[in-house]
Amino acid sequence: MILTMQDENIHDVLQLLVALMSEHPASMIPAFDQRNGIRVIYKLLASKSESIWVQALKVLGYFLKHLGHKRKVEIMHTHSLFTLLGERLMLHTNTVTVTTYNTLYEILTEQVCTQVVHKPHPEPDSTVKIQNPMILKVVATLLKNSTPSAELMEVRRLFLSDMIKLFSNSRENRR
Numbered sequence: 001m002i003l004t005m006q007d008e009n010i011h012d013v014l015q016l017l018v019a020l021m022s023e024h025p026a027s028m029i030p031a032f033d034q035r036n037g038i039r040v041i042y043k044l045l046a047s048k049s050e051s052i053w054v055q056a057l058k059v060l061g062y063f064l065k066h067l068g069h070k071r072k073v074e075i076m077h078t079h080s081l082f083t084l085l086g087e088r089l090m091l092h093t094n095t096v097t098v099t100t101y102n103t104l105y106e107i108l109t110e111q112v113c114t115q116v117v118h119k120p121h122p123e124p125d126s127t128v129k130i131q132n133p134m135i136l137k138v139v140a141t142l143l144k145n146s147t148p149s150a151e152l153m154e155v156r157r158l159f160l161s162d163m164i165k166l167f168s169n170s171r172e173n174r175r
Contacts, residue, residue, distance in 0.1 A: 007047070007049050007052060010044070010047075010052055011049070011051055011052055011055060014044070014052065014055035014056060014058075014059060015055060017055075017059055018055060018058045018059055018062065018114050019114055021059060021062035021063065021066075022062060022112075022114050025062065025065075025066040028062075029062070029063060029066040029067060032059075032063055033063070033067070033071070033075075037059075037063070038060070038063070038075060038081070041056045041059055041060050041063075042081070042084060042085075042088060044056040045057070045085065045088035045089060045091075046088050046091050046092070047092070048092045050093070050097065050099065050100065051116075053088075053089065053100070054099055054100060054103050054116055055116075057100075057103040057104065057106075057107065058103060058106070058112060058114070058116075060085075060107060061103070061106050061107040061110070061112035062112050064076070064107060064110065064131075064132060065110040065112055065131075076132075076134070077134075082132075082134035082135065082137065082138055083134075083137075083138075085138050086137075086138040086141045086142055089138075089142060090142065090145055094145075094146060094147040095146040095147055095149055095151065095152050096139075096142045096143060096146050096152060096155050097151060097155070098118065098119065098120060098151065098154060098155055098158065099116060099117065099118050100142075101139065101155045101158060101159065102116075102117045102118075102120075102121045103116070103117075104135055104138065104139055105121060105135075105139075105162060107132055107135050108130060108131065108132055108133075108135040108136065108139075109124070109128050109129065109130060109131060109166075110131040110132065111128065120154075120158050121158075123161070123162075123165055124162060124165050124166055124169070125169065126169040126170060128166060128169070128170075129170060129172060129173060130166060130172075130173045136163075139159055140159075143155065143156055143159065
C-alpha cells in the first residue's frame with residue numbers, strides 16, 4: 001500500500017514510522033521484521049526523492065539498531081543487502097549529499113536520530129563505535145562512483161575526517 005502513495009504522503013508515513021520506531025522499539029522492530037518491512041525500505045530506496053530515501057534509511061537505521069546480532073547477520077549479510085543499499089542509492093543520483101552521508105553515518109554507528117541533518121554532523125568522540133562496518137564500503141563506493149563536485153569534495157573530507165577520528169579514538173574500531 002505504501003508504495004502506491006504520492007511522494008508527500010510516503011514522506012509523512014516514513015516520518016511517523018521513524019518516530020514510532022524511536023519511541024517504541026520493543027513492539028515496532030519485531031512487527032517490522034515479521035512483516036518483511038525491509039523489502040519496502042529497499043523499494044523506497046529506489047525513489048527519485050532524496051527526502052524519501054533518507055527517511056527510508058532512518059527506518060533501516062532504527063531497525064538495525066534494535067535487531068539482535070544474529071538476526072542482523074541473517075538478514076543483511078545473507079542477502080548482501082549492504083551492497084544492494086549502495087546500488088539503490090545510485091539509481092537516481094550521481095552524487096552523495098551531506099544529508100545522505102549523515103544518515104549513512106548514523107547507520108554506521110547506530111546513533112540514529114529522528115531529525116534529518118543537512119549540515120556536517122558533530123565530530124565523533126572516543127565513545128562512538130562502528131556497529132555496521134559494511135556501511136564503510138557502501139559510502140566508499142558511492143563516493144568513488146559520484147560525479148565530481150564541490151559538495152562531493154565536502155562529503156569526502158567529512159568521511160575521511162570521521163574515519164580518522166573513529167579509528168584513532170578506538171582500538172575496537174580499528175579492528
